[in-house]
Amino acid sequence: MITFDKTTKTYEGGVTAVDGVDFTVEKGNIVVLLGPSGCGKTTLLRMVNRLETISDGKITIDGEDSMSLDQIALRRKIGYVIQSNGLFPNMTIEENVMIVPDLLGWKKKEKRERFNKLMEMIGLSGEKFGKRYPHELSGGQQQRIGVIRALAADPPVMLMDEPFGALDPIIREKIQDEFLQIQREVKKTILFVSHDIDEAIKMADKIVLLRGGEVMQYDTPSEMLVRPKNEFVREFFGKDRAIKSLSLHTINDLQEVIGLANMDETISDTITINVNHDLRNTLSMLLNQEADQVIVIDDEGNKLGAITIDIVQKYLHFEIKAKPTLVQKG
Amino acid sequence: MDKWMKFLEVNAPRILDLAIEHTILVGLAILVALIIGVPLGIYLTTNDYLAETVLQIASVMLTIPSIALFGVMIPVFSIVNQGIGFVPAFVALVLYSQLPIIRNTYTAIRNVNPEMRDAAKGLGMKTSQRLLRVEIPNAFPIIMAGIRTAVVLNIGIGVIAAYIGAGGLGVLITQGISRGDNYLIISGSIAVAILAMIADGILLFIQKRYTPKSIAN
Numbered sequence: 001m002i003t004f005d006k007t008t009k010t011y012e013g014g015v016t017a018v019d020g021v022d023f024t025v026e027k028g029n030i031v032v033l034l035g036p037s038g039c040g041k042t043t044l045l046r047m048v049n050r051l052e053t054i055s056d057g058k059i060t061i062d063g064e065d066s067m068s069l070d071q072i073a074l075r076r077k078i079g080y081v082i083q084s085n086g087l088f089p090n091m092t093i094e095e096n097v098m099i100v101p102d103l104l105g106w107k108k109k110e111k112r113e114r115f116n117k118l119m120e121m122i123g124l125s126g127e128k129f130g131k132r133y134p135h136e137l138s139g140g141q142q143q144r145i146g147v148i149r150a151l152a153a154d155p156p157v158m159l160m161d162e163p164f165g166a167l168d169p170i171i172r173e174k175i176q177d178e179f180l181q182i183q184r185e186v187k188k189t190i191l192f193v194s195h196d197i198d199e200a201i202k203m204a205d206k207i208v209l210l211r212g213g214e215v216m217q218y219d220t221p222s223e224m225l226v227r228p229k230n231e232f233v234r235e236f237f238g239k240d241r242a243i244k245s246l247s248l249h250t251i252n253d254l255q256e257v258i259g260l261a262n263m264d265e266t267i268s269d270t271i272t273i274n275v276n277h278d279l280r281n282t283l284s285m286l287l288n289q290e291a292d293q294v295i296v297i298d299d300e301g302n303k304l305g306a307i308t309i310d311i312v313q314k315y316l317h318f319e320i321k322a323k324p325t326l327v328q329k330g
Numbered sequence: 331m332d333k334w335m336k337f338l339e340v341n342a343p344r345i346l347d348l349a350i351e352h353t354i355l356v357g358l359a360i361l362v363a364l365i366i367g368v369p370l371g372i373y374l375t376t377n378d379y380l381a382e383t384v385l386q387i388a389s390v391m392l393t394i395p396s397i398a399l400f401g402v403m404i405p406v407f408s409i410v411n412q413g414i415g416f417v418p419a420f421v422a423l424v425l426y427s428q429l430p431i432i433r434n435t436y437t438a439i440r441n442v443n444p445e446m447r448d449a450a451k452g453l454g455m456k457t458s459q460r461l462l463r464v465e466i467p468n469a470f471p472i473i474m475a476g477i478r479t480a481v482v483l484n485i486g487i488g489v490i491a492a493y494i495g496a497g498g499l500g501v502l503i504t505q506g507i508s509r510g511d512n513y514l515i516i517s518g519s520i521a522v523a524i525l526a527m528i529a530d531g532i533l534l535f536i537q538k539r540y541t542p543k544s545i546a547n
Contacts, residue, residue, distance in 0.1 A: 049452055075454035086449025090467040090542035099453055133543060149453075159452075 001027045001189060002048060002157060006057035009043055009213070017043045019213040020057065025206075027156075028187040032200040035210035036236075041193045044210070045159050048191060049078045061157055076100055079150030079158035079188070083165045085142045087134040093145055094130035100153040118148040121182055140171040147179060151186065160192045164199065176202060197237060201225070201244060209233055222248050242316060247280035251296055251307060254279060254315045260296055260305025267293045275304060283312050337513045345502065349521055352498035355416065355491060356484045356529075359423035363480060367428050368473065371435025372461065381436060388429035396487045399425070400494050419488070419496030426487055427480035434476025438469030467542055474537035478530055485526040489518075499525070 002025040009018040018040045025031040033041035046052040048059055050071050059066045066074060087096050095102075097118060098111045106114075119126035122144040134142055143164060150158055164172045164179075176199065183190070194200045200207050201221040209216040209224065209232075216236075217229045225245035228234040237244065252275045254260075271291040273282060275298050286294060286309045296304045338345075374381035391399075403418030412418065442465045450460040466473075492500025499522050506514030 051448065051452055072454050072456055075452060077454075080449070080452035082445060082449055082452070084445045086445050086452075088446060088450070088464050088468070089545045090464070099455075103454060103459065 001025065001062055002191060003060045004044075004057070005060065007044070007047065007054060007059055008056035009040070009047060009052060010055040017213050018047065021208075021210075021213070021215055023208055023215060023218045025189055025191055027189050029205040030183065030190040030192055030203050032192045032194050032204035032207050033210060034194055034197070034200045034204075034207050034236075035216075037195065038212075039210040040213035041195075041210050042161055043213075045161055045191055045193050048157075048159055049075045049080060076103060076153065077155050077157070079152075079155045081146050081150045081158070081160040081163040083162040085134075085146035087142055087145060087149070089134055092131050092133060093137070094126070096134065097145060097149045097152055099149065100155075104153055106153075114152065118151060121151075121185075122148055122178065140167055140175060143167060143175060144178075147175075147182075151182075151188075154186075156189060158188045158190045160190060162193050162195065165194070165196070172199075179203075197244065198247070201247060209236060221245075243280055243283065246283060246312070246316065247278045249279045249315070251275045251277055251279065251282055254307075254311065255296070255304065258311065258315055258318070261308055261311055263295060263303060263306045264293060269293065270295050272297045272303075273307070274299070279312055279315070282307060283309065286312065334513070337517070341513075341517065345499075345517060345521055348497065348499050348501055349525055352485070352488055352500075352522075352525060353529075355419060355496060355498055356423060356481065356488050359420050359484055360427055360477070360481055362420075363424045363427040363431055364477065366424070367431030368435050371432040371473075372439055372466075374432070374436045375439045385429075385433055385436070388432055391425050392429045396422070396426070396490045397493065400490055404494060414495040416496050418494055419491035423484050423488060423491070427484050430476040430479040430483065431473075434479075435469070435473050438472035438476075439465050441472070442468050468545055471537060471541045471545070474533065474541075478533045478537070481529050481533060482526050485522060485529060489522055 004021045004023050007018060007021045008016065010016045021044060023031075033044060035041050043052055047054050048061070048066065050066065054067065061074075061078075088099075091099075094115050097115055098106075101111050101114060115130065116126035119129065124141065124144070129137070129141075134145070137145065143166075147160075147163065150160075164175055167175065180203065192203055194203070204221050206218060206220055207224055208218050211232055217224055217233045219227075219229075222245055224233060225237055225241045225248075228237060228241070234241075251260075251273070255275065269292040271293075272295045273285060275296050282294075286307070294307050296307050298304055370384065374384060399422045400419065403422050404413045407413050407418045407421070439461075446464060446468065447460065450464045455463065488498050489500035489503060491498055492504045499518050502514045502518030502521070506512065506516075506518060
C-alpha cells in the first residue's frame with residue numbers, strides 16, 4: 001500500500017511540480033498516473049523511491065514513512081521499470097535481471113532458480129537467453145526483461161514509468177495483456193505512469209488524473225469515463241469516452257445483465273464472435289457490417305445468441321451509465 | 331646498407347637498453363598519471379565548477395613547450411637534490427598526460443546514458459556500485475582512448491627528457507645532433523616510432539578485449 005499525504009514537490013525558483021497530492025494505492029492494485037506532459041506524473045512516481053526529494057507532505061509505504069527508511073534499502077524494496085528499459089549493455093540478461101538479488105546477497109543457486117522462474121513467466125527460455133546481451137534481443141523482449149528485473153527480488157511495490165511507451169502498438173498490447181496476467185499471479189501494489197488513455201483504462205484499477213501537479217480526479221476507469229468530475233476530465237477523455245468505457249466490459253457482462261438477442265436461423269450470412277470480446281471491439285465489428293448477423297459463441301464454440309448495435313447501446317445506457325461501478329476488474 | 335648493418339651490430343644492445351629505459355620512464359609516469367587522473371576525472375563529474383577549473387589547468391599544462399617544462403623542473407627539484415635525471419622527467423611526463431586522461435574519463439562518465447544511470451539508482455545501487463558495475467564499464471572505451479593518447483604523447487615527449495639527463499631513446503637523438511651523426515638520429519627516431527606503435531597496439535588490444543561487446547558497435 002502506498003499513501004500520499006499532501007505530497008508536494010517545489011523546485012528551486014518556486015515551480016511547483018506536484019501540489020498537495022492525497023491518495024492511496026491499495027495493496028495489489030494498479031493505479032495509473034495519467035495526464036498531459038508536464039502534469040507532474042513522473043515526478044510524483046520518482047518521489048516514491050526518492051529519486052526526487054519530497055518538499056512537503058509525505059509518502060508512506062505499507063505504513064512506513066518513506067523518509068524514515070535508508071534510501072538504498074528503500075529502493076531495493078521497490079521494483080522500478082522505465083520506458084527505455086534501462087538494461088545495462090555491459091551485463092548479460094541474467095546479470096541484468098538478477099541485479100537486485102545480487103545486491104541483496106542472494107546465493108548463486110537461489111538466483112539461478114529465480115531467474116529461470118521469471119523467464120518462464122514471460123515465456124522466454126532462461127537457458128537460451130541468460131548469456132545473451134540486451135542488444136541481441138528485440139525491443140519487446142528487452143522491455144519484458146526490464147519488467148522481470150523489477151520483479152526479481154519480489155518487492156511488494158512496483159513503480160512503472162511508461163514501461164510500454166516505446167513499443168509499437170501491436171507488441172504493446174500483447175505485453176500489456178501478458179503483464180496483467182502476471183499481475184493476477186503476483187498481486188503487486190503498482191504505481192504506473194502513462195500518457196495513453198487506452199492503456200490507462202486497460203491497466204488501471206484506479207486512475208489518478210493530474211493537471212499542473214494537482215489531482216483532478218481519482219476514480220475507477222469506468223467512473224471517470226461516465227462521471228467526469230469537471231470540465232478538464234471530460235475534455236481529457238474526449239467525446240468518445242462512452243465508447244472508451246465499453247472497452248471495460250465484455251459481451252459476457254452484457255449477456256449476464258440484459259441477455260443477447262435471439263438468433264435468426266433464416267439469415268445465412270453470419271459471422272461469430274467470442275463471448276469474452278470487449279464491447280468496444282464488438283461495436284467496431286458491428287459497425288463494419290461485415291455480415292447480416294453476428295453470433296456470439298463461447299470458448300467451446302457453442303452459439304449463445306446474437307448481438308446487435310441496439311443491444312450494446314441499451315447496455316451502455318442502462319448498465320454503464322446507471323450503475324457505473326457495477327463491473328469491477330479482477 | 332652495409333653501413334647500417336655495421337652500425338646496428340655495434341649499437342643494437344645500447345638501443346635496446348635505452349628503449350627499455352624509455353619504456354620504464356613513460357610506463358611509470360602513465361601509471362601514476364592514471365592513479366591521479368582517473369579518480370579525479372570521475373570525481374569531477376560530481377562537481378561542475380571544479381571540473382571547469384581543473385580541465386583548464388590541465389589544458390594550459392599541455393600548451394607549455396615540453397623543453398620549457400623540463401627546464402622548469404630543474405630548479406624546482408634542485409631543492410631536493412634531484413635537479414636532473416629521472417625524477418624531474420617523470421614529474422613532467424605525469425603532468426603532460428593528465429589532460430587526455432582526466433578529460434576523457436570525465437567526458438566518458440558524463441556521457442553514460444542518463445536513463446541507465448537512473449535505472450541503476452532506482453534499483454538501489456550505491457554510488458560506488460553504480461560506478462564500478464555500470465558507469466566505468468560503459469565508459470571504458472573512451473577512457474582507454476584517453477590513455478592511449480597520453481601514452482603516445484609521452485613516448486614522444488620522453489625524448490626531450492634526455493636533455494635533463496633522464497636517459498631513454500632521446501639520448502641517441504641528442505648525441506646524434508651534437509655529433510652530426512645521422513645514424514644515431516635516424517635510429518633513435520625510428521626506435522621511438524616503433525615503441526609508440528607497439529604501446530598503442532597493446533593498449534588497443536586491451537581496449538577491445540575489455541569493452542563490453544554490446545557497446546563496441
